[in-house]
Amino acid sequence: MTKPALHVSHLGEEAVLFQCDGPLMRETQARFWALEQHCHDLEMVQACVLGVHSLLLCLGPDATDDAVCDHVFRLWETLTPLEPSDTVVEIPVLYNGEDLADLAHAEGLTPAEVVRIHTATEYIVFALGSQPGFPYLGGLDERLHCLRRASPRVRVEAGSVAIGGGQTGIISRTSPSGWHILGHTEIELFDENRKQPSLLSARDRVRFVAREGAA
Amino acid sequence: MIRILKPGFYASVQDAGRVGYLSDGVGRCGAMDALALKVGNAAVGNPDTAAALEFTFGGFEVEATRDIEICIGGAPIQAKIDGKPIHRWWAQTFHKGQRLSVGPCASGMRSYLCVAGGIDVPTVLGSKSTDLKGGFGGLSGRLLKAGDVLDVGPARKGREMRPKGLSPREFPDLFRDFTACPTLLFIPAREWEDLDAANQRKFLDEEWVISPDSNRVGYRLNGVQISPKVHKEMLSHGILPGTIQLPPSGQPVVQMKDANTAGGYPKLGKVIEADMSVLAQVPIGKSIRFAPCSIDEAKIALRTQNAHSDRVRKIMNGLRNIA
Numbered sequence: 001m002t003k004p005a006l007h008v009s010h011l012g013e014e015a016v017l018f019q020c021d022g023p024l025m026r027e028t029q030a031r032f033w034a035l036e037q038h039c040h041d042l043e044m045v046q047a048c049v050l051g052v053h054s055l056l057l058c059l060g061p062d063a064t065d066d067a068v069c070d071h072v073f074r075l076w077e078t079l080t081p082l083e084p085s086d087t088v089v090e091i092p093v094l095y096n097g098e099d100l101a102d103l104a105h106a107e108g109l110t111p112a113e114v115v116r117i118h119t120a121t122e123y124i125v126f127a128l129g130s131q132p133g134f135p136y137l138g139g140l141d142e143r144l145h146c147l148r149r150a151s152p153r154v155r156v157e158a159g160s161v162a163i164g165g166g167q168t169g170i171i172s173r174t175s176p177s178g179w180h181i182l183g184h185t186e187i188e189l190f191d192e193n194r195k196q197p198s199l200l201s202a203r204d205r206v207r208f209v210a211r212e213g214a215a
Numbered sequence: 216m217i218r219i220l221k222p223g224f225y226a227s228v229q230d231a232g233r234v235g236y237l238s239d240g241v242g243r244c245g246a247m248d249a250l251a252l253k254v255g256n257a258a259v260g261n262p263d264t265a266a267a268l269e270f271t272f273g274g275f276e277v278e279a280t281r282d283i284e285i286c287i288g289g290a291p292i293q294a295k296i297d298g299k300p301i302h303r304w305w306a307q308t309f310h311k312g313q314r315l316s317v318g319p320c321a322s323g324m325r326s327y328l329c330v331a332g333g334i335d336v337p338t339v340l341g342s343k344s345t346d347l348k349g350g351f352g353g354l355s356g357r358l359l360k361a362g363d364v365l366d367v368g369p370a371r372k373g374r375e376m377r378p379k380g381l382s383p384r385e386f387p388d389l390f391r392d393f394t395a396c397p398t399l400l401f402i403p404a405r406e407w408e409d410l411d412a413a414n415q416r417k418f419l420d421e422e423w424v425i426s427p428d429s430n431r432v433g434y435r436l437n438g439v440q441i442s443p444k445v446h447k448e449m450l451s452h453g454i455l456p457g458t459i460q461l462p463p464s465g466q467p468v469v470q471m472k473d474a475n476t477a478g479g480y481p482k483l484g485k486v487i488e489a490d491m492s493v494l495a496q497v498p499i500g501k502s503i504r505f506a507p508c509s510i511d512e513a514k515i516a517l518r519t520q521n522a523h524s525d526r527v528r529k530i531m532n533g534l535r536n537i538a
Binding site for chain 2: 011046047049051054058065127130
């Protein structure tokens with residue numbers, strides 16, 4: 001397989017952003033997982049922020065962009081993509097979301113079919129970001145791809161399981177969101193008092209399991 | 216210890232911010248005006264990164280529950296201890312039982328109350344900064360309210376000082392007001408090239424008004440409509456405070472200290488670190504302009520700014536020894 005083209009740009013005086021454009025591909029993300037692991041060990045790098053098809057490197061004040069870029073492009077050519085991890089995390093979901101019926105209708109499906117499709121897939125955590133512990137999950141069935149809501153909800157509760165564009169995820173902190181809400185989970189995605197605060201890590205596998213309960 | 220009598224509009228504990236958990240989606244937070252925090256800390260003999268209280272629009276009142284050394288910095292304000300005016304950017308003793316009351320900001324937005332020993336709240340994920348969205352850090356992850364009592368860490372031993380501080384003559388930058396429209400320097404980012412010359416010109420010529428729904432997360436700007444040549448569907452990538460995004464509305468947003476760690480809107484650039492302290496002080500309803508600069512210029516500006524706080528530290532330490 002040919003390597004996807006890596007694009008580099010500046011994000012201010014202390015950071016460089018490496019990106020591959022869409023469409024979303026697990027093979028491309030697997031290269032960024034490997035790239036992040038390598039860059040963690042670089043002395044010039046103060047922080048790595050893994051994104052979807054991207055890696056943001058925050059550099060120390062003395063690092064030169066040229067040296068970092070040379071290094072990253074060399075790595076990109078030679079690295080071995082990482083596989084998803086063996087960790088499988090099951091998320092019990094009560095599929096009683098406020099947008100379930102409308103979303104099903106818009107996709108020409110019944111709510112039960114939406115639930116069946118949503119729970120049938122094994123998702124991969126591409127990256128965490130945006131909110132503490134929020135996973136960008138790859139693998140959403142194309143039948144559930146949809147536009148974001150025309151106007152975002154001002155308040156979406158933590159634990160909401162939602163779909164936005166070609167992605168699904170779990171809102172980890174009560175916040176505004178333009179995603180469609182399918183259901184709710186009681187699992188804590190992030191607890192700052194845990195030794196490892198985030199429940200999920202990049203490369204984890206995630207399954208949604210429909211839970212019975214009062215709607 | 217310090218007791219909050221009136222918190223004003225929006226008060227929180229902030230230090231230099233949280234950097235170790237960006238990849239978990241945990242934002243930086245930290246003092247909006249990083250320079251004010253550094254200078255205030257230097258004035259009371261704290262490390263640069265010690266936690267302080269950040270107040271918004273002035274209009275707050277606190278009480279000392281034991282003798283502590285304080286410095287109030289940031290926006291131009293009238294501050295009084297038990298009715299007696301005190302200077303901004305001066306270190307002095309705030310005695311047990313005294314009240315510090317601060318009027319509304321004459322210009323600017325944010326004041327910092329630095330205390331020798333620092334505000335002592337638990338360190339969460341490497342920082343004492345309040346993460347309001349995350350619900351942790353600072354005082355129980357929330358804004359301060361009347362009646363809150365904050366512990367103060369052990370101060371460095373030294374002789375008690377008579378009030379001493381900085382003069383506007385020596386440090387004109389620290390005493391600037393924020394009534395004029397400042398020009399902020401930015402480094403162009405990837406999607407800057409997605410604007411044609413006319414739209415780039417519009418962005419640079421406009422006096423952008425800071426909209427009322429601006430906060431520690433982001434500043435929304437109102438002005439002329441900016442339209443990119445192409446509308447790209449973007450994947451979420453890491454962003455930093457200072458990132459200037461262009462949502463479909465055509466009205467830019469500047470991400471501030473409580474920004475999300477990732478975003479997908481096209482980005483026109485990033486405000487240079489040295490100018491983030493200025494932006495933090497531009498009041499809602501006032502305007503700003505942008506001018507592009509090089510990475511070298513940005514680094515020089517930051518070094519110059521850091522030299523400020525180093526000089527303050529040297530001056531104040533000198534005063535301590537000879538006082």
